Amino acid sequence: MTAWKLALAGCEVLLIEAKTFPRSKPCAGWITCAAMQAMAFDATTYPHLLVPITRVAIGLHDGLHVTHWPNPVSYGILRRELDDFLLQRARAAGAEIWLGRRVDRVELGQDDALVVVGATQVRGKWVVGAGGASCPVARAVGGKSFWQHRTMVASQTSETPIGIRQLENSGLGTGLPVLFPEPEADGYAWYFTKGDHLNIGVGALGGGPAIPMRRQRFLERLQRAGTLDPSWKLAPFIGHSYALWRGLRQPLAGRNHLLVGDAAGLARDFSGEGIGPAVRSGSLAANFILSQPSGDSEANDHTRQLARLQGHGLITKMGGILEKLPQSFRRTLVESLCRSPWLRRRWVLEKAFLG
16 A cells, blocks of 8 residues: 555655565455455455455354344455555556565665665665564564564464355355354454355464464364365465554654554454554555655654554453453353354454454
């Protein structure tokens, strides 16, 4: 979003990405209506797979608890398609794109920033860090200590083209996201079909069972239920870690740098949703840069605006509280919330996942 908005405004923009596109990225591929609106496209203008979601299920031991809405409340996408679409849009707006080139070092000076890519050095008035939990800009700001006081989540995801007919015969149909709270009540697994693709994953806070063990446990559960055919050859699971937003822990901007998305630790608590916060923070970063052409105002304004945008609501506060509760109490509370139709709709789904 930052590169696109700045390029549209006539700025000289360079986007550096270590991967080549299109590329797979660990993500459930579930975007909210608010995130789609912030990305400035809709169902009529997006040229790739876009599956409207009007129902969401939560899988407990006594079966699926399904919530319905009359209109789409979110959409399923293939992340490799979405990211490539946004990249090409930025290029069309005038941004220069370097793909397959890893940033080796970032140096933040008094008047500009230096980015080192192999034997090439690039200087600019602003550098925006959008590289997730391993972002080189975040490393330049605080090193490894930048993440020490964050609440981290680990996850693994697999997305595989299976075929619509096979998925329709799986017992869960297609286009229905199904969320399965972890037995430890510290994360959740998911089963989400989009077109002819199946997305499976699991994510949880640190301190509990390792993610590979959780993944295997979940796959065995799906196979016992007859939902996951053992003959399906799933794509390799890809790991990913990121920080949840539980309030502002440190500045997210300086004289010539801004952090956005997972590089700033903005993922939503409970759901772990990161696309919406990444898009909104990227747009905010572009607006800040455009409003400060001389760079003589405090970049702390960006940190304050970002913290205000993220908020400190009840969902954010509850995450830290629940984490401290005994596991048995957490499990009982989570299952009670998910079994109640009203609480499941209003709090679990609409506030934590769709808000």
